[in-house]
Amino acid sequence: MAEILSTLHARIRGDIEAKIMTGAWRPGFVVPPEHEIMLHYGCSRMTVNKAVSALARSGLVSRNRRAGTVVAKPPLHAGVLQIPDISHEIEARGGVYSYNCIHLELRNSGQCRFIRCLHFEDGVALMLEEREIFLHAIPEAGQVDFKSTPPGSWLMDHVAWTQAEHRISAHSAEGTVARHLGVPVGKACLVVERKTWRGPDTITHVQQFFRGDKFDLSARFSPTLPDC
Amino acid sequence: MAEILSTLHARIRGDIEAKIMTGAWRPGFVVPPEHEIMLHYGCSRMTVNKAVSALARSGLVSRNRRAGTVVAKPPLHAGVLQIPDISHEIEARGGVYSYNCIHLELRNSGQCRFIRCLHFEDGVALMLEEREIFLHAIPEAGQVDFKSTPPGSWLMDHVAWTQAEHRISAHSAEGTVARHLGVPVGKACLVVERKTWRGPDTITHVQQFFRGDKFDLSARFSPTLPDC
C-alpha cells in the first residue's frame, strides 16, 4: 500500500488514495477542497491540484466546480477491457436476463464463500460461473443472499479493487459444463478466469464458461490513453 | 485529428501529438526543450511541462534529464492488454519460434495486401493468421517481404496507431483452420480479431486462430492506472 514519498504531490495523492482504498472515504464522500488540503500540508494549491487531478484522471474521484471533488463509484474495468456486468450486457442487447444459483457453500473453514450459478438470456443458459469470495477481505459478503443476488453485480457495486488479472482461453465443454449450459460435450466455450485484489488481499476468484456460439468479448482502446 | 483547443496546454499537446502521429517526428526524434517551446508559444514553462508530461504519461514520448524528450517507439498495447508479438511470447517461454507464409495476394485493386500465415512453436502450428494491411495508410508495407517477415512484428516496429479494437471468441475449428493447425475438426480455438486505426484510417485487420489447448490470453491491470 505504501507509496513512494519522494515528492509532495505523490504523498498527497497516496494519502487520499489510501483513504479511498481502505474504505474510510466511501463513494460519494466529498473530498476536502483544494484550499483546505493546501493548508493541511502547508503547500501551494498547484501542488494539491497536481495530486487530485491525477486521481481524477485515474477515475478514483470526479471533480466538479462548485460541487467539489467526490469519491467515485468503483469502476469495474475502467473502460479498458469491457467485461461489464453480464446482466447489463444482456439487457443492453435487448435480451431478458435471469439468474439461478445452483450451489452455495463455505470453504476454507468459513473464510471463503463458493458460489456456482447460471446466467440466462431469454431463458437460455449463456454462462456458468464458479466463484470464490474471500471474507477476510470482504466480510460484508458473508451476509449477502447470493441465492437471489448475482455475486458479480454485488461485488461491482460494493467493492473497490486495485488490481485484476484475467486469463482468457478456449476449451471444449466437458461433462459438467456441457450439462449446465445445455450444449453437447465438446462444444467450444470461451473461458474467462479472473482474480481481483485489493492491495495484498485477494477479493475474488472466478471462472466463467461462456457458450462460444453466443458470446464474445471485446475491447477497444488507444495506446495514448487520452486523458482530457 | 483536430484537438479541442480550449486551453493552451491542450493545444501544445495536440500540436506535438500531430507531429508524431503524422510521422513528421519519428521515434528517436528529440523534441525541442521546454524553454524553447515556451518561447515559441509565449507561455510559461509550467504550461509546457503540463502538455509534455501528459504525452510522457501516455507513452508517446519519453523524458530524461539532460538527454531531453524523445519520441518513443510505438507501443503495441501500452501494457494494458498483453497480446504481444507472438514470436517474443514463444521465445519467452523457452520455445523455438518459426514462421511460414502460406498465401499472399493483393486485394481491392492493389489497395490492400492480404497475408495468410502460420506461427509455430517447436515446429508445431500454434496459430493461423489472416491479415489485411491497408496500403493507403501504410504505403511502406507494399515493399515488405512478408514471405520471410511476420507481418505483426513488422507492423509493431514500424507503425504508430491511435486506436485498436479487439474481439475475442471461442470457435470450433472447421475444415481449413483445422487442417492448417493440424487439429481434428471441432477442436476449440481461441479467435482474436483485431482492427487497428491511425486517426480515421484503418491500418490493419487481422484474425488469429489459436489452438485452444496450447494458448491463452492474459491481462493484468489496475483501475487506477498508476501513472507515476
Added chain:
DNA sequence: TAGTGGTCTAGACCACTAA
C-alpha cells in the same frame, strides 16, 4: 559541467454551477 526536466511557490483571473 552545463543543459535538461521535476518540482514547487505565491500569487492571479476566470468558468462553472449548486444553493
Added chain:
DNA sequence: TAGTGGTCTAGACCACTAA
C-alpha cells in the same frame, strides 16, 4: 452569488546525466 476547480504566470531550486 459564493465556492469550487481549471488554468496560467514568472519566477526558483534542485537532481540527474550526457558530453
